[in-house]
Amino acid sequence: MTQVHQAASTIDPITLAVVRGALETAQREMTLTLEKTGRSSVFNLAHDYSNALFDHLPEMILQGQDIPIHLGSLIPAMKAVADYFGDDIQDGDVIYHNDPVYQGSHILDCCMYKPVFYQGELVFWTVCKGHLTDIGGPVPAGYNPAAKEIYAEGLRIPPVKLWDQGRRRDDVVNLLLSNMRARRDQEGDLNAQFGACRVGERNLIALLDKYGVATVRAAIAELKDMADRHMRSLIRSIPDGSYHGAAVLEDAGHGYGELTIQAQITVRDDSVHIRVQSPPQIPYFINSYAGNSMSGVYLGLMMFAQVPPPYNAGLYRCVTVDLGPQGTLCNAAEPAPHVNCTTTPMETLTDAVRKAFEAAAPERVTASWGHASGINIAGVNPATGEQYVTMVLASIISGAGATQYMDGWHACGPLCCFGALSSGDIELLEYAYPIIIHRYGLIEDSGGAGQQRGGSGTVWEVEPIGHDMTVIAFGEGRQIPTMGAAGARDVLVDQKLGRLEVEHDGELTVHRQNIITTLKPGQRARNVNPGGGGFGQPWLRAPQRVLADVKNGLVSLLAARSEYGVVIRADQQDIDAAATAALREEMSKGAQA
């Protein structure tokens, strides 16, 4: 049943519902425009973008259920952009920006902001943020593990007007595009963002025509208040006090060893303060500036709150955040390199915040999701002679964490995207790029062992056609397995981890760090993503469910025995009940000891 809120305002409930629906439609049509018109597979297949609407304040009034990476950072970024131009915001302007120093996430996420004027008055902003496939710099696709400073990563774009009172500034657009690889794709994506902002604007103006500014504003105020009331009621359900969580970040190639991120949440009545502590920033691309870190914090909060849509600024009114001193890993300062930050360390930061909420509200505990360990690919298409470059989102699809209710979803991660990504149809990928995708499937034994099993991770195997292809690995989750919950434990840890396997002329190399390599035709790279964490003690899982997993190739005979304590006779058709009972008793005792 729908929850009935006492509306504080005088707006009638049907109009409120219609305004809410019209805002969602405006946002959804922006998303649709971006998806349908975008050139890069990151836009048109993978949905690595977020569209949002802001009011004149500017406060977020609606964000789609897009990538959580963009969940928090859009809020301070919009403010930074509006502040930068101050009173020089005109009808017909279009502003562009990616710089993390102005609260951007990472420089590949380029964001367009269009002020919407109605009868001469600034009423809304339509905002469209998307991951471009390239942003210049020495390494295609922007993930440069050798960069010691942000200047070596690619083009920084502080807030800049691309359209000035309706006139496209071709010189500025040309400056941006001249710094990017695969220029035609980037230009197409810029057009797509422009189309998305205008489609949003078109819908909002139709809404204002119908109901007038005053009614729409009253409805929006009520929507924000409703979100605020909802979040406060959830926070109030936590006993007052301070709770602590920590998560460890593996060394993906920087040599500084493992790094620990800590989060402390302090609940007082219906508000919460979240304090993050992280080690000093390092000269490696895993530093997170404040905007991006806010996304990590908010995702941890949402994994506790689990609120249904709509999402607006009201949700965070009762939340204050301290990201720690500037110059630390989660509150980086110029010139820290940062391009990997949207996955690493964001996912570890999210884990730390989530763990703190687990300590506060254990009944809501869920296991963690697999972190992103993926690849970008680049080369020259032999058929057209044109350069191509893309992040392969299909290569980062990991397993979801199990919950008290059920097994984790297969192939739904990574944590930072939370099921919002789409890996893209393999035929569309093979049509767009000169590659053969030999395998895209689930991996046996990759899901964390538990009474509820973690979701399986995926493997994505690729071979270039007729050219040399650069493969660039990024992320982590290749050394530390995904965290389970409520007594889950893995025995076959190696099977749970991500890795990059490269076949060069019959010789197999397994990489667990961020590397760049080249494949020739006939050679293959296989990117493996981690599974999700399990929930509860594995030996409590019903033996029939283990048997079904074995039959379906999700759990091996070895894992059935060693992780779940289920002994299955070789024909895989039935369970040796006596042996199973004995083994499980032993496991249970071992756990108590």
Next chain:
Amino acid sequence: MKQRFRLGVDAGGTFTDFVLAEHNGPLRLFKSPSTPEDGTKAIAAGLQQMAEALDMPVSQIVQNCDLCINGTTVALNALIELKGVKVGLLCTAGHEDSIEIRLGHKEEGYRYDASYPPAPQLVPRHLRRPVRGRILADGSEHEALNEDDILAAIEHFRREQVQSVAISFVWSVRNPAHEARARELVEQHLPGVFVCSGSEVYPQVREYTRTSTTVVNAYLSPVMGRYVQRIDAFFAELGAHSPVRYYQSNGGLAVGDIMRERAVNAINSGPASAPQAGLYIARPFGIDNVITVDMGGTSFDITLAKDGQTNLNRNIDFLRHRIGVPMIHVETLGAGGGSIAHINTFGMLQVGPHSAGASPGPACYGKGGEHATVTDANLALGYLRPDAVLGGTIRLDQPKARQAISANVAEPLNISVERAAYGISTLVNLNMANGIRRISIEQGYDPRDFALICAGGATGMHITALAEELGIHTVLVPKFASCLCAFGQVISDVKYNYLASAPMRLDREADLVTLNRLFREMEDKGHRHLLADGFALDDIRVHRSLEMRYLGQIHECTVDIANGVIDGDSVDAILQAFHRRHEALFTYAEPHNPVELVNLECTITGLVDKPALPRLESDDDGVAQAHDGFRAMLFDATGSWVETPVYRGEKLRAGNRIVGPAAIEEPTTTVIIRPGWQAVLHESGSYQLTRWAE
């Protein structure tokens, strides 16, 4: 109409509805309880009613029909209840999991919901078998087909007693040779097992959509095939002179031979005809924005048509299965007359989603049902006659209804039976209103801009309350509301969609020979089907469209194009149309950039002439003649009974005005006019309900 009659049979979950349209004569409605185990039993019962009403033998009625049309929920129910057949899938090695990975995406609305389960799988992983052999994007063969893999899979399928095999290989849409060979092997080694392949079922680029559509088809077609065989034989035996037409999800008809191979095209058979019917009955009122609502025994179906256009979806998730083929958009809720009211674990009253179905049905059916249902509440509230007979056979039992409400709702909540009954009615109205919001408000349409069209036998008792809930001012209730979908079927055309794929850069140098050949092949196929079906060339319409995009884009815009040979000049016109379409949809065009053509679609329609709406006579005395006493009814939660006038619908005449509170009883539906509403009977046979205070 070439013959005296046309028959529409809409087999729903609870009742089977019949519309018998007579040439230049009345529409007759009949209803019989559905018989899911054998659909012909319900049809025989309905025909028997017709025979009695017309005093004419059943065979003579059937022989005098130009068309017998059937909408059916067979495929839908099998998909909802997961009662299709056991399917084995042959797929390209390395890609066995695409239908389970589902592009790695979790549906919107559940982003942070920890209890939302993964989608059900129609083929478990061990029945998805890898086959080596690879076609590439350009249609070339990269690796030869490995027939041993296929034979090994066939052995596994045989052991597992698979009843249906889906074949879907990567890029089969560019080169179907591997799928064709696999099909031969399956047919040879597994005789009697249904088989279909992706390049046949959905010849469009997108492996996941194609595989999923093919799997759904394989899962449902044997079920549909058994059904069609029975129905076809039943009507053939009665001497029907043309094959039964089945209603498809695309809003058109098809013969059984096609249906049994393509059950995926019939999933929304039934409700898909509602928007057409709604527009047809709204036309005399000058209304072309309609929302149809159809409350049956187990479900509540909603459709929307704006500016006279029905809403066609493609490549959507339906019951969480990705389906490519075009379907009319229908929103379905588990809210019907049979929805069960109960006290949930939180101690709150809840209505649905479980239903008492047709058997045992609501408590008041007296067939052993003990649950309190929406129908029981309507009876307790006085909306239904205490001794009403439903579907010609079921006599309602009011004490049983009250008893069930008392035991299941009133006593646990310690409230009166009246309040409990009103609560049940209010809750189910709220559920239905939320469903209407989903198809209107959530798509950016204001329901207040639409007329609400009442369909289904149970809807009339809720329709004014629903309109109030949504702020809708105009409601149309056709006299044949209870059979609206069956009516939609008898006014429908035979319609086939044909798809082809031909990725190419579209300019004056394009391979127009291939393009013209593909259209000709599709159209020839459509013509052959329709000519064999007895349509004259003059009655066949062809509609072409192309799916196009700018070079480098991945998704396409659909552009309608003219018929006839495509030459250089028409290419220019097509390109202009594409630029205009892109600009209209997305606010900009890139006229300097090259354009690609991806898919071709051709819709071939065999026009069927439509029975006319009735023309009722007017008579100012109709109201007095129709008045049939009073009945105590409840219209609010205070529990105060209102003596409410009841009118016999068949005695009302055109122009008659009834002011609420009132009840109008038609033979197959009851309309409750709440206080503040009025009903005026229009000569076309529909009541127009409006707020009379305004």
